[in-house]
Amino acid sequence: MPMRLYNTLSRSEEPFTPADGRTVRMYTCGLTVYARGHIGNFRTFVSLDVLRRTLKYLEGYDVRQVTNFTDVDDKTIRAAGEAGVSLREYTDRYIAAFREDAAALGIEPAEERPRATDEVNLRAMVDMIQALEARGHTYRSDGSVYFRVASFPGYGKLARLDEEGMQAGARVDADAHSKQDARDFVLWKASKPGEPSWDLWIGPGRPGWHIECSAMALRLLGEPPIDIHGGGIDLVFPHHENELAQAEGATGRPFVRWWVHVEFLNIDNEKMSKSVGNVFTVHDIVAKGYRAS
Numbered sequence: 001m002p003m004r005l006y007n008t009l010s011r012s013e014e015p016f017t018p019a020d021g022r023t024v025r026m027y028t029c030g031l032t033v034y035a036r037g038h039i040g041n042f043r044t045f046v047s048l049d050v051l052r053r054t055l056k057y058l059e060g061y062d063v064r065q066v067t068n069f070t071d072v073d074d075k076t077i078r079a080a081g082e083a084g085v086s087l088r089e090y091t092d093r094y095i096a097a098f099r100e101d102a103a104a105l106g107i108e109p110a111e112e113r114p115r116a117t118d119e120v121n122l123r124a125m126v127d128m129i130q131a132l133e134a135r136g137h138t139y140r141s142d143g144s145v146y147f148r149v150a151s152f153p154g155y156g157k158l159a160r161l162d163e164e165g166m167q168a169g170a171r172v173d174a175d176a177h178s179k180q181d182a183r184d185f186v187l188w189k190a191s192k193p194g195e196p197s198w199d200l201w202i203g204p205g206r207p208g209w210h211i212e213c214s215a216m217a218l219r220l221l222g223e224p225p226i227d228i229h230g231g232g233i234d235l236v237f238p239h240h241e242n243e244l245a246q247a248e249g250a251t252g253r254p255f256v257r258w259w260v261h262v263e264f265l266n267i268d269n270e271k272m273s274k275s276v277g278n279v280f281t282v283h284d285i286v287a288k289g290y291r292a293s
Contacts, residue, residue, distance in 0.1 A: 008259035009158055018227045023062040024055050027217040029231035030067040033094035034075040038279035040265040040272030044232045047262040049107045065110040066220045069095055072117050073209050087196045101282040106293035112220045116212040124215040125207045126200045129187050131250040141178040143190030149183040152245045159237035185242050187211050210242035224253045230260040
């Protein structure tokens, strides 16, 4: 009897088998490397590692997992500027810290650990934006390229949102004056003075957060639908909703068969979060005398 896995898309447990019956193609959203990950982040990574191990060692499937590093966004750019170093140098230190903490916790390394700023991944993002443009899902404004939410009738199906409930999340770009609709989101953000930028057909700028994952997932895992996409529960909207819209808008095919999300780690009845300041790193916990694994 196949294992049963809860699917956020259907809001139900469903018998799980990979599409080809042999290899699970799984994408899991990784760390935004502007600071060291805390144990709230690692709750998600450990939970998804347990899923990986269950599929691999108990169910007997091969697993091909991709876990990314988001190494370009507003937070990483701002933090690198404050540190007075290049974006690459700044994010390198926190990628190294992640690898150290993950090893201490006994997390199995994913088969692929892509960085958003690697050229092969940037080109995959541009290719996806071009495909979206060809299908009528985009528009340009002030040098940036936006996804037109109204062009995708299925928008909101993962988060179960109606149009009235679609409010901007914490990671949605605030440049509302450039948008035709407040729900729209940036695919390629025009460069500002002093910011890192790339010019790969679209014009000088950098990718939006959401396009990074959609493009890297399909570049490294192959034709959609992939079997599993996982991450923290806070990513359901807007990040995963936007990923779904981009990938399905670009390919005309379902993006993911199972969406899997992990609940928050709470401390004193509040979500552990850098913005709240109630965080502990793996290093902090080990220093208190606890074992990492």
